[in-house]
Amino acid sequence: MLYKHTIQQHTYQFNDLKTLMAKATPFRSGDALAGFAAETYQERVAAQMCLADVPLKTFLNEAVIPYEQDEITRLITDAHDKNAFTLISSFTVGQLRDWLLSDAADTHTLQQMQFAFTPEMIAAVSKIMRNQDLILAAQKCEVVTRFRNTIGLKGRFSARLQPNHPTDDPKGIAASIVDGLLYASGDAVIGINPATDSPAHVYTLLQMLDGLINKFSIPTQSCVLCHLTTTIQLIKQGAPVDLAFQSIGGTEKTNGSFGVNLSLLKEAYDAALSLNRGTVGKNVMYFETGQGSSLSANANEGVDQQTCEARSYAVARHFKPHIVNSVVGFIGPEYLYDGKQIMRAALEDHFCAKMLGVPMGMDVCYTNHAEADQDDMDNLLILLGVAGCNFIIGVPGADDIMLNYQSTSFHDTLFVRKALNLRPAPEFESWLIKQGVIDETGNQLPVNASHKLLLQSF
Structure with a gap:
C-alpha cells in the first residue's frame, strides 16, 4: 500500500x-x-x-x-x-x-x-x-513477575548483580558478589556472563551461586548466561538452574543467528519449569535484547531497528520471563551513535516492552568508542527510574572488565532508590534488613561485625 x-x-x-x-x-x-x-x-x-x-x-x-x-x-x-x-x-x-x-x-x-x-x-x-x-x-504499566522474589511492583526498583570476571576466577566473582550484596544489589538476579560456554565450567559457576543463595537464604535467583543448548544439557544433568537465559531478536533470521528458534525456547522453558525451584512464582526465563542486533546479523528483513526490537518482545512475553533487559548501548555507535540516541532508544525500548506486558529492565550502557559518557548514563538512569523501569545492571565501578563496556554500578542503584524514594523487591528488602545491610527506612548501614560470616564465606 x-x-x-x-x-x-x-x-x-x-x-x-x-x-x-x-x-x-x-x-x-x-x-x-x-x-x-x-x-x-x-x-x-x-x-x-x-x-x-x-x-x-x-x-x-x-x-x-x-x-x-x-x-x-x-x-x-x-x-x-x-x-x-x-x-x-x-x-x-x-x-x-x-x-x-x-x-x-x-x-x-x-x-x-x-x-x-x-x-x-x-x-x-x-x-x-x-x-x-x-x-x-x-x-502506568506495572508488569510483575515472581520466582524467589517479586519484581516490578510500583515503588520498587531492582538490580541485577553482575559479577563478571575475564577468567571466571571464583575469588574475583565472589568479591563482586559480596560487594553487590552489601550495596543492596542482586534482587533481580545474580547473573554471570561466563568467559566460556563450557558445560563443565558453567556447572561449576551454577553450583557456586546455588551454594551461596542457600547458605544465606537469599531470596533471589541465579543465572549463568550461557547458550540455551548448554542450559538444557545441564538441566538434564541435574544442575541447579534457576533462570534459563537467551539473547533474542525480532526476526526468525536473527534468532537463527543466535542458534535458537521458538521450538528450542519452548524446550528450555519447559525444562526450567520442571525443576520447580521458584518459591513464590514460576517465571523462569531471562532474555536480553538490543536495537541493532538484527541489522548486525544481516537479518533485519528490511525493517528498521526499533521495530525489530519491539518484535522481540513478542517472543519474550510468550515465555513469561522473570526479567528482560535491553542492552541498549552495547552494540556500539554504528547503531546508536551518541548519548542522545542511546537515551531515546532506551526510553522507546522500555515503553514498548511494558506496553506489551514484558517485565523490562535496562542495561544503561555504552561502549568506549561511542560519543557518550557517564553523565549521559546518569541522565538516562533517572529518566528510567521515573518511567518505572523494573531493574538495571550493577557492575563494580560501572566498568565491566570482561565485556569491556561501561554500565551502571551498585552505587547507581542506591542513587535511584534514594532520589526517587524507591525500594528493593519486598522479599529481598526484608533479607537486607535482617542482615543489617539497610535499616527499616531503607538507609544504607556501614559494614560491621554482623557481616563477618558473609565476608569470610569466600
Whole structure:
C-alpha cells in the first residue's frame, strides 16, 4: 500500500508500511547505515504525520515481514487478542498516542490490553511520541513477575548483580558478589556472563551461586548466561538452574543467528519449569535484547531497528520471563551513535516492552568508542527510574572488565532508590534488613561485625 503526505506543496511517498515506519523513526545511526533513515528532517516529519493517520487495523492486514516467511510474525498474529482490540479498533496511531496519555489508559486497563497491541502498533506510536510521552505512558504499566522474589511492583526498583570476571576466577566473582550484596544489589538476579560456554565450567559457576543463595537464604535467583543448548544439557544433568537465559531478536533470521528458534525456547522453558525451584512464582526465563542486533546479523528483513526490537518482545512475553533487559548501548555507535540516541532508544525500548506486558529492565550502557559518557548514563538512569523501569545492571565501578563496556554500578542503584524514594523487591528488602545491610527506612548501614560470616564465606 502506498502512503503519502504533503508538506508545503511537496508530496512525500512511502511505498509500504515498513518503509513508512523506518522513515518516521527519530534519527539513529543504525537506520542510516542500513539505508532506511529519512533523507531529510522534513521527510521524517512527513512520515511521522502520515504514520499518525494510519488506522491500527492496517497493522493487522499489512505485515512488515510476511506471515509465511517468519515464525515471529506468525506468533504475533496468532496471539493477537481480537476481543480486547475492539476497545481501540477504531483508532489511528495518533489517536492511540492520545489515549495512552489520557487517564482512561490506567494501569489495570493497560494490563488487559497487552495482547491487543501488536509490537508494530506500539513501535509505530512510539515513533510519534516525545521522550516525556514515553516516560509518562510507561510509568502506568506495572508488569510483575515472581520466582524467589517479586519484581516490578510500583515503588520498587531492582538490580541485577553482575559479577563478571575475564577468567571466571571464583575469588574475583565472589568479591563482586559480596560487594553487590552489601550495596543492596542482586534482587533481580545474580547473573554471570561466563568467559566460556563450557558445560563443565558453567556447572561449576551454577553450583557456586546455588551454594551461596542457600547458605544465606537469599531470596533471589541465579543465572549463568550461557547458550540455551548448554542450559538444557545441564538441566538434564541435574544442575541447579534457576533462570534459563537467551539473547533474542525480532526476526526468525536473527534468532537463527543466535542458534535458537521458538521450538528450542519452548524446550528450555519447559525444562526450567520442571525443576520447580521458584518459591513464590514460576517465571523462569531471562532474555536480553538490543536495537541493532538484527541489522548486525544481516537479518533485519528490511525493517528498521526499533521495530525489530519491539518484535522481540513478542517472543519474550510468550515465555513469561522473570526479567528482560535491553542492552541498549552495547552494540556500539554504528547503531546508536551518541548519548542522545542511546537515551531515546532506551526510553522507546522500555515503553514498548511494558506496553506489551514484558517485565523490562535496562542495561544503561555504552561502549568506549561511542560519543557518550557517564553523565549521559546518569541522565538516562533517572529518566528510567521515573518511567518505572523494573531493574538495571550493577557492575563494580560501572566498568565491566570482561565485556569491556561501561554500565551502571551498585552505587547507581542506591542513587535511584534514594532520589526517587524507591525500594528493593519486598522479599529481598526484608533479607537486607535482617542482615543489617539497610535499616527499616531503607538507609544504607556501614559494614560491621554482623557481616563477618558473609565476608569470610569466600
